[in-house]
Amino acid sequence: MNVRESAGIALASLRSNKLRSFLTLLGVIIGVSSVIAVLSLVQGLNRFVSDQLMSAGSNVFTLDKIGLALEFNTVRDRLKRRDLTSDDAAAIALLSPHVSVAAAEREGVA
Numbered sequence: 001m002n003v004r005e006s007a008g009i010a011l012a013s014l015r016s017n018k019l020r021s022f023l024t025l026l027g028v029i030i031g032v033s034s035v036i037a038v039l040s041l042v043q044g045l046n047r048f049v050s051d052q053l054m055s056a057g058s059n060v061f062t063l064d065k066i067g068l069a070l071e072f073n074t075v076r077d078r079l080k081r082r083d084l085t086s087d088d089a090a091a092i093a094l095l096s097p098h099v100s101v102a103a104a105e106r107e108g109v110a
Contacts, residue, residue, distance in 0.1 A: 063084060063088075063092075065078065065079075065081050065083060065084060066078045066079065066081075084104065085104060086104040088104070089102040089103055089104040090102065
């Protein structure tokens, strides 16, 4: 069996099973579209995070009660730390000669 015969059999099969062919094509289109959408979303989030980090500048750093924690136990332990206050920010500005400005910020969920 050569390529021409194989192609003819394949086309005849597609013609005789129109619904199956349509559903297969639809599945492929939805699958490819989903992969493209997820990759676009991830790339957009990467760009957003990168832009946020770059906008802060190289002379800015932040202190955080929890920091980067990937495990629940770590987060639970760090939540027991005392909250940072505006007095802590003032102490950092007073005791660190290379710090020109220190500010406190409170975050939470409403």
